[in-house]
Amino acid sequence: MCDTCGCNITPGNKHLIQANGKLATTESGAAAVDVLTSLLSENDHQAMHNRDHFDKHQVLALNLMSSPGSGKTALLESTIDALKDEFNIAVIEGDLETENDAERIRAKGVTAIQITTGSACHLDAHMVHDALHHLNLAPLDIVFIENVGNLVCPASFDLGHHYNITLLSVTEGDDKPAKYPVMFRATDLMLLSKSDLLAVLDDFDPAKAEHYLRQLANAAPVIPLSAKTGDGLALWIDWLRKQIKQHKHRLASGERITPDIQSDGQHYHSGNHDNKLTPHHHAHDHNHEHVKL
């Protein structure tokens, strides 16, 4: 933790925080402290720290989210087949729906770290950090984090990744973006999975799904694809290739990115971290061992 790094201290609240600064007193004589910190600040700090790990080794980290059973693991299997000769890939597996997701990934010859979360409904940055201890990032190009199948809770937690990918399978409603706006507003790419089933389902309209996404002021690309038939997969693979390349370029020029999972509004109110480019430097004293390079 870095309670003293000052990233929540703004010109407006600075005086309250410095060395037991002046406290206001309420009518009942109680002391009142104005704070203005995010309720997620513990998680957000851990996430920034995780991102430092990824960035140090030029690894692109992607957070895959969806309802349970929308095809995240199946997509990862096809993706690994398509890219494993080109890139070094690892998977952090957090989906609890099935026990054998990590096994399915390992069967493809790729390292998979299973996060055991008990009954958690989302991954958080601390869980991902624990997983990072079991992963040698140095040789990797990309890490996929398969989140818990849930369209609500994971939306609030920055894991230290760079982009959010949300799968919406065509067996679900095309109005899901309108029903889960927090999740879909923050997505950097929307994949309409199981597109092979579009032929037999007449009530899912990809254009409508995209419309609902735009209504959330989200310009993210939308790709219909099928892990089963391979339809549309090339577009997704191209997107990945482009992101891996851009990420290395960006880091080479000293640029950092954070996902849109954190609040925008807060930046207007408290002048906190810049959401898009966050050269957030602070020392992290480790009292733990990381995988040696």
Next chain:
Amino acid sequence: MHELSICQSLLNQVSNLAAEHNASAVENIYLQVGPLSGVEPELLQSVFPFASANTVAEQAKLIISSMPIRVHCRTCSGESEATINRLVCGLCGDWHTELIAGDELLLERVEMRTDH
């Protein structure tokens, strides 16, 4: 339900503040929780008594306020109110907007009893 983990994180922050100011008890905790924060204020209220039991904040009242959702339009530069799943510009109808309020998830203020 992620409100419980958020509540625990809140209580860590509050307990740290209370310790910093030698407070014997926390009386009021003020939060800003926007409609687009991803957190349900009612759920937060309902888990708070369980999460705060045996902490310095166990008697505290949780006071949650919410701001209406507002967007800034990149096309017409206007500002307007919006709804949770329709963040388009209220003036010109364009969807190229930025959220300027409505996703807050902030610990705003803590009132506590100190014995000095």
